[in-house]
Amino acid sequence: MNTKAVVAACLFAALNICTLSARAEAQVTPDTYTYGTHLDIKKVISMKQDAAPSCGIVNAQLTYLDSGNKTQVLDYRKFADGCNDDN
Template sequence: MNTKAVYAACLFAALNICTLSARAEADVTPQTYTYGTHLDIQKVLSMKQDATPACGIVNARMTYLDSQGKTQVLDYSKFADGCNEGN
């Protein structure tokens, strides 16, 4: 077997793994955080927020694994990262 075929097979496998994880996240219904919401966070996978050039409240989303290994998505509000520059 030539090296080009091996490299192509490895690349194809890596792309399939990334695609599967993206599809798994898309199937999860986001939960909206409210005060007192019980959070079962084992590992944070990603954190995103709305882009804003100024300080203020933005919408954010955290994707994480719970203690059973299931992917969960949490929507919440937070101060933009730009608010920390004045401290």
């Protein structure tokens, strides 16, 4: 087997692994945060929020691994990042 074939096979395998992990995250049903919700966060994977042109309340989503290494998704509401400079 030549070097190009080995490199191509490795690249193909890496892309498949990334695709499988993305599909696994897409199948997780998000929970909605309420006051008193117990959070078991071992590692934060991603944080997203709706685009907001200025300060205000926006919808946000936290994707994380729990102590059992299971992917969890949590929907919540927060002040937009544009509010950080406001009093």
